[in-house]
Amino acid sequence: MxxxxxxxxxxxxxxxxxxxxxxxxxxxxxxxxxxxxxxxxxxxxxxxxxxxxxxxxxxxxxxxxxxxxxxxxxxxxxxxxxxxxxxxxxxxxxxxxxxxxxxxxxxxxxxxxxxxxxxxxxxxxxxxxxxxxxxxxxxxxxxxxxxxxxxxxxxxxxxxxxxxxxxxxxxxxxxxxxxxxxxxxxxxxxPNGADCEYLDEVDGNRWRSKGLGPTVGFVGAFEYWVDFDLVIQVARKLPGVHFVLVGSGRRYDYVRQQVDLLGLRNVTLTGALPYDQAMSYAAGMDVCILPFNHGPVADGSCPLKLFEYAALRKPIVSTSTQEVMKIGEGWISFADNPEDFAGAIEAFLADSSAASFSAGTGRALVEQRYNWKLLARQFESLLLNGAVTDLEASSARGKILEELES
Structure with missing residues (x-):
């Protein structure tokens, strides 16, 4: 084809x-x-x-x-x-x-x-x-x-x-x-997904070696659908936690100005990075965040970074947008104001069992449903045959799981 x-x-x-x-x-x-x-x-x-x-x-x-x-x-x-x-x-x-x-x-x-x-x-x-x-x-x-x-x-x-x-x-x-x-x-x-095999090879030691203590991170576009004001307020509430914001976009200059204005020494902005470098930062994070603004753009979004965080076995804190809540029920921690968001981050940092449960559940879900190989097989079937039946989807999922286990 x-x-x-x-x-x-x-x-x-x-x-x-x-x-x-x-x-x-x-x-x-x-x-x-x-x-x-x-x-x-x-x-x-x-x-x-x-x-x-x-x-x-x-x-x-x-x-x-x-x-x-x-x-x-x-x-x-x-x-x-x-x-x-x-x-x-x-x-x-x-x-x-x-x-x-x-x-x-x-x-x-x-x-x-x-x-x-x-x-x-x-x-x-x-x-x-x-x-x-x-x-x-x-x-x-x-x-x-x-x-x-x-x-x-x-x-x-x-x-x-x-x-x-x-x-x-x-x-x-x-x-x-x-x-x-x-x-x-x-x-x-x-939906979107993640490449587990690729992300398993990503090395997060580049960031961990800096020895800055607990790290919370965001990777993605600096655009209007992301609530960076929330992130900045949370960073102010958690001065002992380092925040790494990876990416760029139309809101980047605003975020940089706010960080400088408030003197937030616990916030690092990397700017736009090649994909492999961005993922190496994510691999070194203790908690990953999805701080979306509420509205139809974020509510209808299936964030790619959600699955990449999960494939990297990271506990996730997110605002309660509709699609993310459907996917993350029971394993993602949801919060919509600075106090609750900071509290959810602190809870994961303080409770290793809760963090491990979130990370492990997310990883298993990606392997079983949100693996790019599986999704690409379904896409291939649609383009070749005009439809994907439940049987075809199940067969593709089984084939991918066999490949992952071998």
Whole structure:
């Protein structure tokens, strides 16, 4: 099977997305993947820029190229102008139609993988099967990121476009049960996961060797759906605990300013790091956190870092967003204010048995349900056959568990 993935970001950015995981595993299964990048965007978004030191090695069967963007549009794309992100991505999609058509014909592509609303022009202009992956509540994200456009009718238009893409694509996946409940047609709920085998090889001693005492950490995007004000308040309440915040994004400068202003010597900001380095920091943490803001964006999210923390056998403290509560009932500690959040962290640091239970339960859950090999097998079956039955999913799960045990 040959899959073409027009990516409206940079494949070698610091953002190791679900598409990196799913498509890399499909390569391992013998399929061919073609990724076409959008140009680098001049905003503080970890997915919009290549990161220095990111592993350049690609899995066998994967090719990464560039979308051919006209010079005028490339200039517009790289100019930081507020409220133009969706417009830029839409224009890139429109101007790439001819290139994508030719690519599909030349390489005999079987499936065109789409994932974002600005890609709607590509849906009807190709001679192959189309798949739409809904990983986030895109309408809610648009409303938060561009409230002016949303109020001017953009939200209604975005809802219409999303509904159209879901209804017209040959197959559809969603990343969370919250998103699945919003859709009328039959879809495959394909959550995020973790690569246990890879993470088992990650060494956390680089951070532990610094000898800074108990460590609490966050790895991810510094974006509006993360409650960094909560993290800062918790760090102030726990001066004897070191907080490591790994990543970058549009909120990074604000967080850095607050840390400096308050003189928080127990907070370390690493900035954007290659994936292997980010995971080495996570492996050295005693407790990992998911401090999301409440709202439809976070409620409908199936956080990839949740499963990576769990695969690394870390106890987790999270705010009580809907999808995370469904997944983490009974083993994740939930708190929504600075006092309770700090208390949950202290409880894990003080009670090794509670921390071990959370860590062990999370790891077992990832192995059994949220392992990328299993998820990629289900995705493969959907793309090949148009559906994944419960029997197929169970068979795939059994096959993965056998591989893990051998």
């Amino acid at each position: 040959k899959i073409l993935f027009p990516y409206l970001a940079r494949w070698r950015s610091a953002n190791r997305s679900r598409y990196h995981q799913l498509l890399s595993h499909l390569c391992d299964f013998g399929h061919q993947i073609y990724v076409l990048n959008a140009p680098t965007m001049a905003i503080n978004d970890i997915s919009a820029k290549d990161v220095s030191g990111q592993d350049d090695a690609l899995p066998s069967g994967m090719t990464v190229g560039e979308l051919n963007t006209p010079e005028l549009l490339r200039t517009f794309w790289t100019t930081p102008i507020r409220r133009t992100k969706l417009l830029k991505k839409g224009l890139v999609s429109i101007t790439s139609i001819s290139q994508i058509r030719r690519f599909i014909e030349k390489e005999n592509i079987d499936v065109l993988l789409l994932y974002n609303l600005p890609q709607v022009p590509l849906l009807h202009l190709v001679e192959c099967r189309t798949h739409f992956d809904l990983a986030d509540d895109l309408v809610a994200m648009m409303e938060v990121e561009d409230g002016f456009t949303a109020k001017a009718g953009g939200k209604l238009l975005a809802r219409i476009v999303q509904t159209h893409m879901i209804s017209k694509a040959d197959t559809v996946t969603v990343a969370s049960s919250i998103l699945e409940d919003q859709i009328e047609r039959e879809v495959l709920m394909l």
